[in-house]
Amino acid sequence: xxxxxxxxxxxxxxxxxxxxxxxxxxxxxxxxxxxxxxxxxxxxxxxxxxxxxxxxxxxxxxxxxxxxxxxxxxxxxxxxxxxxxxxxxxxxxxxxxxxxxxxxxxxxxx
Amino acid sequence: xxxxxxxxxxxxxxxxxxxxxxxxxxxxxxxxxxxxxxxxxxxxxxxxxxxxxxxxxxxxxxxxxxxxxxxxxxxxxxxxxxxxxxxxxxxxxxxxxxxxxxxxxxxxxxxxxxxxxxxx
Numbered sequence: 001x002x003x004x005x006x007x008x009x010x011x012x013x014x015x016x017x018x019x020x021x022x023x024x025x026x027x028x029x030x031x032x033x034x035x036x037x038x039x040x041x042x043x044x045x046x047x048x049x050x051x052x053x054x055x056x057x058x059x060x061x062x063x064x065x066x067x068x069x070x071x072x073x074x075x076x077x078x079x080x081x082x083x084x085x086x087x088x089x090x091x092x093x094x095x096x097x098x099x100x101x102x103x104x105x106x107x108x109x110x
Numbered sequence: 111x112x113x114x115x116x117x118x119x120x121x122x123x124x125x126x127x128x129x130x131x132x133x134x135x136x137x138x139x140x141x142x143x144x145x146x147x148x149x150x151x152x153x154x155x156x157x158x159x160x161x162x163x164x165x166x167x168x169x170x171x172x173x174x175x176x177x178x179x180x181x182x183x184x185x186x187x188x189x190x191x192x193x194x195x196x197x198x199x200x201x202x203x204x205x206x207x208x209x210x211x212x213x214x215x216x217x218x219x220x221x222x223x224x225x226x227x228x229x230x
Contacts, residue, residue, distance in 0.1 A: 035216055037217070043222075044205055044221065044222055046220065047217060050210065050216045088155050090157075097169065098157050098169060099145075099157040099215050101155045101157065102154070104155070
């Protein structure tokens with residue numbers, strides 16, 4: 001069981017807006033920032049969102065992140081077929097003194 | 111261009127040992143904290159270990175503490191993970207990961223990964 005909780009799957013049609021949640025606790029998301037990673041099958045993850053809502057260069061502005069209390073969210077607007085991938089949230093956990101990940105959400109574009 | 115190239119993976123027997131290496135280029139290696147993150151087959155990501163930019167501080171997940179040792183050679187731009195007494199549950203793809211800053215725990219570049227299989 002992952003420390004951070006994500007829905008195992010999400011889906012949407014092209015052009016739609018999809019949101020993926022990441023639920024934690026006061027020792028991780030409640031007090032620390034959240035990062036999101038995107039992973040295509042058979043490839044390494046890549047940084048998608050950092051410090052809750054910052055995009056690295058090269059990440060389309062269709063991707064956005066937010067955080068409220070102990071829950072973070074990743075939103076993808078104008079969904080495209082190439083967005084089909086696994087998405088992971090991560091945060092530092094003060095109690096465990098380490099980074100914790102969500103279990104991942106597999107996004108399907110219908 | 112940042113490049114992280116892992117090597118050293120393969121088949122290892124339970125209780126044996128294996129050393130993973132990660133050759134880094136395209137950035138000032140000696141200024142960056144570095145990490146190892148692993149992914150068991152068909153599973154999610156798991157943080158394994160971190161080392162500070164000068165090698166003076168290290169951190170380990172409880173699952174590997176006392177068995178794995180992270181180290182680095184800044185003169186060779188190389189990161190290492192010494193795996194001792196591996197168990198079947200250590201079977202995974204091991205990624206070498208660069209920190210965005212020094213100790214931010216934001217993983218901004220990942221290597222392609224090296225597969226470690228622990229089996230007799």
